[in-house]
Structure formats: C-alpha cells, structure tokens
Amino acid sequence: MAASPDYVTLVSSDDFTFVVQRSSACISPAVKRMLDPLNGFLEAKTNTVRFDNISGMVLEKVCEYFYYNEKNEGARDVTDIDFPTELCLELLMAADYLDV
Amino acid sequence: MVSKIRPPRRGLNGADVDFHTTWGILETAFREIHTKNASALSFEELYRNAYKIVLKKKGEELYNRVAHFEEQWLGTNVRSGIVKTLSAPLMLTDGAGRTLATTNERREAGEKFLKSLKQAWEDHQVCMGMLTDVLMYMDRVYCTDHHQPSIFAKSMGLFRDQILRTPVRQGAPTLLEILTRIILDQIQMDRDGESIDQFLIKSNVYMLEGLYQSNQEVEDAKLYLKPFEREFLRQSAEFYRDEGERLLKESDAGTYCRHAKRRIDEENDRCRSTLSESTTPKIQAVVEDELIRNKMKGLIEMESGVAFMVDNDKLHELSLVFDLEARVDPRKPELTKAMQKIIAEMGTNINNAAIAVSESAPQTELAPAEDQPEEGKTKGAPAKAINQQTVAALKWVEEILTLKDRFDNICKHSFVADQTVSTAINRSMADVINAFSRGSEYISLFIDDNMKRGIKDKSEAEVDATLEKSILVLRYLSDKDIFETYYKKHLCKRLLLKKSQSVEVEKQMISRMKIELGNSFTLKLEAMFKDMTLSEELSNGYRNHVAGMNEGADSRRAELSIKVLTSMTWPLEAFRSGTDGGEQEGGGGRTQIIYPPSILRVKEGFERFYSQKYSGRKLTWQNNMGDADLKARFPNSRHAVHDVNCSTYAMLILLLFNELPTNASATLEEIEARTNIPLDDLKRNLQSLAVAPKTRFLIKEPMSRDINAGDRFKWNSEYNSKFLRIKVGVVSAGNKVEGDRERKETEKKNNDSRGFAIEAAVVRIMKQRKELAHAQLLTETITQLTHQFRPDVNMIKKRVESLIEREYLERVEEAPVPSYRYLA
Numbered sequence: 001m002a003a004s005p006d007y008v009t010l011v012s013s014d015d016f017t018f019v020v021q022r023s024s025a026c027i028s029p030a031v032k033r034m035l036d037p038l039n040g041f042l043e044a045k046t047n048t049v050r051f052d053n054i055s056g057m058v059l060e061k062v063c064e065y066f067y068y069n070e071k072n073e074g075a076r077d078v079t080d081i082d083f084p085t086e087l088c089l090e091l092l093m094a095a096d097y098l099d100v
Numbered sequence: 101m102v103s104k105i106r107p108p109r110r111g112l113n114g115a116d117v118d119f120h121t122t123w124g125i126l127e128t129a130f131r132e133i134h135t136k137n138a139s140a141l142s143f144e145e146l147y148r149n150a151y152k153i154v155l156k157k158k159g160e161e162l163y164n165r166v167a168h169f170e171e172q173w174l175g176t177n178v179r180s181g182i183v184k185t186l187s188a189p190l191m192l193t194d195g196a197g198r199t200l201a202t203t204n205e206r207r208e209a210g211e212k213f214l215k216s217l218k219q220a221w222e223d224h225q226v227c228m229g230m231l232t233d234v235l236m237y238m239d240r241v242y243c244t245d246h247h248q249p250s251i252f253a254k255s256m257g258l259f260r261d262q263i264l265r266t267p268v269r270q271g272a273p274t275l276l277e278i279l280t281r282i283i284l285d286q287i288q289m290d291r292d293g294e295s296i297d298q299f300l301i302k303s304n305v306y307m308l309e310g311l312y313q314s315n316q317e318v319e320d321a322k323l324y325l326k327p328f329e330r331e332f333l334r335q336s337a338e339f340y341r342d343e344g345e346r347l348l349k350e351s352d353a354g355t356y357c358r359h360a361k362r363r364i365d366e367e368n369d370r371c372r373s374t375l376s377e378s379t380t381p382k383i384q385a386v387v388e389d390e391l392i393r394n395k396m397k398g399l400i401e402m403e404s405g406v407a408f409m410v411d412n413d414k415l416h417e418l419s420l421v422f423d424l425e426a427r428v429d430p431r432k433p434e435l436t437k438a439m440q441k442i443i444a445e446m447g448t449n450i451n452n453a454a455i456a457v458s459e460s461a462p463q464t465e466l467a468p469a470e471d472q473p474e475e476g477k478t479k480g481a482p483a484k485a486i487n488q489q490t491v492a493a494l495k496w497v498e499e500i501l502t503l504k505d506r507f508d509n510i511c512k513h514s515f516v517a518d519q520t521v522s523t524a525i526n527r528s529m530a531d532v533i534n535a536f537s538r539g540s541e542y543i544s545l546f547i548d549d550n551m552k553r554g555i556k557d558k559s560e561a562e563v564d565a566t567l568e569k570s571i572l573v574l575r576y577l578s579d580k581d582i583f584e585t586y587y588k589k590h591l592c593k594r595l596l597l598k599k600s601q602s603v604e605v606e607k608q609m610i611s612r613m614k615i616e617l618g619n620s621f622t623l624k625l626e627a628m629f630k631d632m633t634l635s636e637e638l639s640n641g642y643r644n645h646v647a648g649m650n651e652g653a654d655s656r657r658a659e660l661s662i663k664v665l666t667s668m669t670w671p672l673e674a675f676r677s678g679t680d681g682g683e684q685e686g687g688g689g690r691t692q693i694i695y696p697p698s699i700l701r702v703k704e705g706f707e708r709f710y711s712q713k714y715s716g717r718k719l720t721w722q723n724n725m726g727d728a729d730l731k732a733r734f735p736n737s738r739h740a741v742h743d744v745n746c747s748t749y750a751m752l753i754l755l756l757f758n759e760l761p762t763n764a765s766a767t768l769e770e771i772e773a774r775t776n777i778p779l780d781d782l783k784r785n786l787q788s789l790a791v792a793p794k795t796r797f798l799i800k801e802p803m804s805r806d807i808n809a810g811d812r813f814k815w816n817s818e819y820n821s822k823f824l825r826i827k828v829g830v831v832s833a834g835n836k837v838e839g840d841r842e843r844k845e846t847e848k849k850n851n852d853s854r855g856f857a858i859e860a861a862v863v864r865i866m867k868q869r870k871e872l873a874h875a876q877l878l879t880e881t882i883t884q885l886t887h888q889f890r891p892d893v894n895m896i897k898k899r900v901e902s903l904i905e906r907e908y909l910e911r912v913e914e915a916p917v918p919s920y921r922y923l924a
Binding site for chain 1: 141143144148151230233236237240
C-alpha cells in the first residue's frame with residue numbers, strides 16, 4: 001500500500017482499505033482538511049485516513065461516489081448512481097459526516 | 101421497502117459519548133496544536149469526537165468551551181509575550197513626546213514589537229485554521245443553525261479583544277493604539293527618507309485588515325479602516341499641510357511641483373508596499389488636497405509661478421503644474437484662469453503698443469489719405485508716417501500670431517493639448533483680438549501687405565503658412581463683417597492697381613476664407629475675381645475687334661485695357677476721396693470729363709463694342725481709377741523717350757500740355773475747365789506732376805508745395821531722369837490704416853449693413869415662427885448672425901422697432917411675455 005502523493009488510502013472501521021485518487025477523495029471537505037499537509041496532522045503524514053465509524057461497504061460506496069462525482073463534474077444529464085436501498089441511511093450519515 | 105433499510109450501527113450514533121471525556125481529549129489536542137505539536141494527532145479522531153459532541157446536541161457547550169479555551173490561551177500566554185516586547189523607548193514616546201528616544205532606538209524597538217505581534221497573529225491564524233478544520237462539523241451544523249459566528253471568526257474577535265483592545269497596564273493605552281502609533285511613526289520615518297521594514301508593517305496591516313470592529317463581519321468596519329486609517333490620513337494631512345506651506349515659502353514653483361509629484365508617487369508606493377491598496381485613493385486625496393488643491397492658487401500666483409514659467413518658456417514646469425492641477429480637477433480652473441490672465445495681459449500689451457505706434461504719428465491723422473501722393477516712391481514725411489501705421493498693423497498681427505504660436509506650443513507640450521485649457525486659451529485670444537478696435541482692419545492690412553510684398557520670393561509652403569496664419573487670426577475675429585468690408589476694399593485696390601503678387605495666392609486665400617467663414621462671406625470677393633477675368637476677356641476681345649476692323653491701321657491709336665466691374669460688388673468708394681463722395685453718387689451728377697480726341701475715339705469705340713456684346717448695360721467710366729502708359733520725349737533728358745506710367749487724370753493733363761505750345765502755361769482754372777477733372781483729383785495729380793521732384797514734368801509758379809487757385813503750370817523742358825521708366829505716383833495707391841474720418845465712415849457704413857443683416861435675420865426667423873417671444877427672438881437672431889459679427893442687443897431692438905413701424909411685425913397684445921407676430 002505504497003501511497004504516492006497522488007493517491008491516498010482510506011481505511012474503514014472493519015479494515016477494508018481503499019486507495020483512491022487524492023483529487024477524488026478531496027471532494028469531501030472533511031477528507032481534504034484531514035489530508036491538508038499545512039495542518040500537519042497524522043493523516044497528512046501517513047497519507048492514510050482511518051474512519052472508525054464507517055463500514056467497508058459504505059466506504060466503498062463513498063469511494064464510488066467520489067469517482068462518479070469527479071467524472072461527471074459539470075456534465076449534464078448523467079445517469080444517477082445506483083445505491084442499494086438498505087445502505088441508504090448509513091450512506092446518508094456518512095455523507096453528513098464527510099460533508100459531501 | 102422500509103424494512104430493508106439497515107439501521108445504522110450503534111457506534112456511529114455514539115450514544116455512549118461522555119461530554120467531559122471527549123472535551124478532555126479535544127482540549128489536550130488543542131493545547132498541542134497551539135504549541136505546534138499537531139503531527140501526532142489524528143484529525144479523524146478529533147473530528148469524530150467533535151462530531152459526536154455536536155450530534156449529542158452539545159454543540160453550544162462545545163462552542164463555548166472552545167471560545168473560553170481560546171480566550172484563556174490568548175489572554176495569558178500570547179499577550180504577555182507581546183507586552184514584554186514593549187521596551188522602554190516605545191513606552192517613553194507615549195506622552196512625553198518623540199524626542200526622548202532617538203529615531204534609531206525607536207525604530208528598532210518598534211520593529212521588535214511589530215515582529216512579535218505579527219508572529220502572534222500568524223500563529224493564531226494557523227492554529228485557528230486547524231481548530232476550525234477539526235471543528236468543521238460544529239461550524240457546519242451548530243453555528244449555522246444557531247446563527248453564531250463561525251469559531252474562526254469568533255476566535256479572531258477574541259484575538260482582537262484579548263490582544264489588541266486590552267490595555268497594557270491599567271490606564272495605559274491598548275496595544276492597538278500603540279500599534280497605530282508605531283506604524284505611523286515608522287511611516288513618518290519613511291517620509292523623512294529613512295528606511296523601514298515595509299514588509300513587517302504590511303503584515304501588521306494585513307492583520308488589521310483581517311479584523312473587524314464587531315463580531316458582525318461588516319466589510320467597512322474593518323479594524324484597519326476605522327481607527328488606523330483615519331488616524332493615518334489625519335496625520336498625513338497635517339504633515340503635508342505643513343510641508344506644502346514650508347515649500348511654498350522656501351522654494352520656487354517648479355521645485356514645488358516636482359516635489360508634490362514625488363510625494364504623490366511615494367504615497368502610492370507606500371500604500372502598495374507598506375499599507376493597503378485600498379488606502380491609495382484616500383491618501384491620494386489627502387495629498388492632493390493639501391499639496392495641490394489648497395495650494396494651487398498660491399502656487400500659480402507665486403513669483404516663480406505660472407507667469408514666470410510662461411515668460412521663460414519653462415515648458416516642463418508648466419506641464420508639471422498642469423499634471424498637478426489635472427489631478428484635483430479635470431477643469432483645471434486655477435491654471436486656466438492664470439493662463440487667461442497672462443494672455444489677456446500680453447494681448448493688451450500688444451494692443452496698447454499698436455495704439456501707441458499709431459498715435460506716435462499724430463500729424464498723419466491731420467491729413468488722412470489726401471496728400472500723400474507718392475507713397476511708394478518718394479517717401480515724404482507724411483507718407484512715412486502713414487507707413488508707420490501700416491507697420492503698426494503688421495506688427496500687431498505678427499505679435500498676435502507669435503503670442504498665439506507661443507501658447508499653442510505651451511498647450512501642446514505642457515498641457516498635452518488639453519481640451520479645456522486650449523479652449524480657454526482660444527477664448528482669451530479671441531478676447532484680446534476683439535478688444536482691439538482696429539483688429540479687422542489690421543488683419544486685412546496684414547494680408548494686403550503679404551499679397552503685395554510678403555510672398556515675393558517665398559516658397560509655396562511659406563506662402564501657405566502665411567495664409568494659414570492669417571486665417572488663424574481671422575478665426576478669432578468676431579466682427580467678420582467689418583473685416584469683409586476692409587478686405588474687399590483692399591482686394592479691390594490690389595486687383596485694379598495690379599499690386600497683387602500672384603492671383604493664384606489671392607484665390608487660395610479666398611478659398612480658405614470660404615472654408616472658414618462660409619460661402620456667403622466670399623461671394624462678393626469671388627465676384628470680383630470673376631469681373632477681373634471677364635474684363636480681361638473683354639479687353640482681348642476688343643483688341644481683336646479693333647485689329648479685325650483694321651480701322652485706319654493707326655499705330656498711334658491708344659490701346660485700351662478695360663476692367664468692367666459690377667458696381668454692387670466693388671467697394672468703389674474706396675477710391676473716392678472722402679470729401680466729395682456724396683456729391684458723386686449717381687452717374688447723373690457726375691461731371692463729364694473732357695477727353696482729348698484720340699482718347700475719346702477709343703472710349704467711344706469700346707462703348708460701341710460693349711453695347712453690341714451686352715445690350716442694355718450702362719457703362720460708367722471711373723477715370724479716377726485708371727492708369728496710362730505714355731511715351732514722353734524730354735529734350736534734355738538722358739533718354740530720348742521715357743515710358744511714363746501715370747493715372748488717367750495725369751495722362752489727360754499731360755496730353756493737354758501736348759496740345760499747348762511749348763512754354764505756354766495754363767492756370768489751374770484753365771486746366772480744370774479744359775479737362776473737367778474734379779478739382780480735388782486735379783490738385784492731387786498736379787501735385788505729383790509738378791511738385792514731386794522725380795516726376796516733375798511740369799513747372800509750377802509760384803513754387804510751393806500746395807496747389808492753389810491761380811497757380812500757373814508749364815511744360816518742364818528741362819526734365820531729366822536717369823530712369824527709362826518713370827512711374828508717377830498714383831493717388832492713394834497703397835492700402836493704409838484709415839484716418840479717423842475714414843474710419844468713422846466705414847463704421848457707419850458697417851453699422852448700416854449690420855442693420856440690414858439684423859433685419860433680414862429677424863424677418864427670416866419670424867417668417868418661420870410666425871410668433872415668438874422677445875427674448876427668444878433675440879437669442880435666435882444672435883445665433884444666426886454670430887458667424888458674421890457680434891450683434892448689439894440695442895441695435896436688434898431698434899431694428900425690431902423699425903420693422904414694427906414698417907408693419908412687418910406687430911406686438912402680440914395678450915401674450916404674457918412681450919412677443920411679436922409676423923405680418924405676411
């Protein structure tokens with residue numbers, strides 16, 4: 001899991017790791033600030049963010065959304081992303097937490 | 101559907117969150133952050149903790165705790181650090197005055213203080229940035245919902261209150277006041293030419309810009325704007341007021357201008373490098389007010405002010421003055437006023453000089469135009485005096501032109517051809533020219549002189565320039581109709597007496613005037629030229645006609661070159677001597693000149709020829725204007741035959757003596773009876789023939805200057821001249837300045853023609869409008885006539901009266917304002 005500056009690692013509460021593009025992950029202001037090298041927190045040093053309150057399943061969906069969002073940035077008439085209904089509430093909470 | 105949704109896991113909900121533990125974690129972390137020890141902290145953990153607290157609806161408590169924490173931190177740790185740097189030199193300046201500490205000490209102490217303050221501010225900013233990030237969730241959820249300022253803004257407010265607004269000691273000034281004073285002190289040092297750490301000040305200014313008066317972050321209530329900038333502007337104003345006054349007293353205007361300019365640039369730079377850009381316009385205004393607006397008048401009126409600059413052609417300094425004034429007021433009233441005054445003064449000088457010159461020859465005024473027969477050749481004293489007047493006229497025009505050139509130059513180089521200033525200058529020029537009552541006449545004379553002599557050996561370009569110059573002056577003239585009268589008169593003389601150097605140039609001049617003054621102005625002038633061409637054709641036609649008839653093949657037959665002039669267009673009275681003009685009006689009253697048979701034949705021949713060509717036209721012979729070429733034999737002269745050029749009257753007289761036996765003499769009365777030449781003309785011609793030494797063809801008895809009744813004349817057989825061609829001076833050949841009486845006549849005539857012009861204009865306007873108020877009629881009339889002359893209101897009133905009398909107009913009785921109605 002060598003994290004190049006362009007990629008960051010997101011770790012879920014059940015230890016799933018997701019390596020995503022930094023630019024995508026930073027769509028979430030919360031993640032962006034966590035990784036901001038200016039602040040010099042632990043996360044910024046290790047390029048790894050551990051989410052103790054988000055499960056792997058949800059985090060996967062979140063990562064999917066990051067990419068989906070970045071790809072369709074500014075585009076119109078895009079097909080909606082497909083969310084499993086059962087994850088809906090947890091996703092909402094994660095979204096609130098990450099401010100996306 | 102609903103059943104399918106998985107309930108969120110408990111952990112996320114954080115029901116087990118204990119506020120105090122969580123806050124404990126956060127507080128420790130914050131302390132770490134403030135001591136720059138954040139690298140071991142997990143953002144996520146802190147974020148999650150804050151998140152949990154907010155979720156538990158403890159947002160308010162968290163917010164207050166954080167605020168309290170910051171307050172404590174700033175109040176104890178940070179402030180003491182800054183206060184420590186307030187060293188003795190700084191504190192000494194407080195009340196006792198600046199001189200207590202040397203500038204150097206003050207500067208160093210000030211810089212130390214500024215540095216620590218800057219450091220504290222920057223640290224605070226960074227830490228609060230991090231805190232805000234961690235507490236992002238709180239900001240987002242709690243602050244927005246409860247309309248609290250974000251924790252960042254709150255902490256900035258705390259910084260302001262704890263650090264800047266707190267007095268150093270009891271009763272001592274606050275840090276903010278000290279800061280302001282120190283910065284101003286440093287700026288003052290900068291103004292005095294010492295170097296300061298601009299960047300350091302700039303950082304502190306940034307801080308002030310980032311802080312607000314109250315917790316509501318209103319844009320125009322920045323800490324920078326209110327106490328600091330106001331103080332800065334006030335102090336600057338004071339400084340520049342003093343400096344301006346000192347400079348006005350101590351140095352000359354040029355230096356002052358340069359200095360002011362430098363100061364303005366300096367302040368600009370200072371705002372960029374040391375203070376805030378937003379101050380630039382304000383400090384500009386202050387400097388402009390103090391150094392320029394309030395001092396401009398003094399500056400311009402200084403001994404070395406604008407007048408001095410103009411006198412010495414200091415274009416650069418003038419342009420400095422212009423730049424300065426242009427800064428404060430686009431209309432530049434002071435400078436304009438000063439320039440106008442200078443022009444008016446210079447112009448008046450020129451005018452007075454011209455009047456002085458013309459009056460320095462009072463004897464000419466006594467004898468206007470009547471007894472200067474030999475203006476060109478024999479420079480008798482009176483002729484000289486008349487010349488002097490002409491010279492005065494030429495000099496006047498030249499000087500006006502120089503003046504104009506000079507100010508145009510100044511305007512172009514110093515005032516970047518500014519519209520307002522050049523308009524003002526033009527207006528003053530016009531005033532100067534129009535203030536001179538003989539302006540129209542002098543300009544015409546100037547052109548006349550150039551046409552006759554000036555353009556001889558000049559290249560086309562030079563001629564062009566001369567014409568252009570004349571037009572230039574003409575443009576300013578408001579009484580263009582007077583000018584027209586004079587010009588017509590002068591042109592007429594030039595054409596008839598063939599004094600003009602080049603018809604081409606004359607025509608050019610006319611076409612220029614046409615462009616400048618419009619068609620109607622040159623109509624008559626052009627007609628004059630047409631007459632000239634027609635006459636030439638006519639003369640040629642007649643010559644051919646005579647040659648064709650071969651009438652007697654008489655070699656002794658006098659040749660005739662005729663000029664037929666339309667009587668309306670030519671100002672023929674210019675040639676009549678002023679006294680008997682009235683009597684000679686109308687062909688009927690004219691005395692019939694008795695021609696010798698040889699001339700009579702030619703005359704009648706031409707009359708026949710002319711009436712064949714144009715039936716129904718009546719020719720009136722203007723003998724007083726013609727001239728003749730004679731071949732004369734004098735027995736004792738060096739040359740067997742002299743070519744003599746003289747006026748028609750002189751020719752008649754000479755021919756008369758041809759018929760008399762040699763040595764026979766004739767009295768004045770006899771000559772008058774035999775030629776029927778009007779007495780005045782006769783006297784003048786006899787004077788040139790018998791008195792002027794170079795053309796003394798006749799001997800007069802008794803020998804005296806004046807021709808008196810009973811004088812006897814006889815053929816001067818002793819006449820001797822080394823010249824083959826002799827020109828007998830032609831009466832009133834030159835165009836001179838008019839005598840008083842002549843001028844009065846011209847004026848009267850002019851007034852008459854103005855009267856007609858006014859009447860015509862009034863009728864034109866009324867015909868169109870049918871009914872018009874008095875005031876409106878006046879304005880419209882003036883507008884219509886203004887390109888010809890400046891109508892006199894009284895004259896218009898009189899003319900309207902007379903139109904009413906003649907029932908062109910009537911007064912409208914029931915109108916609320918006096919009005920007129922047109923009667924068709």
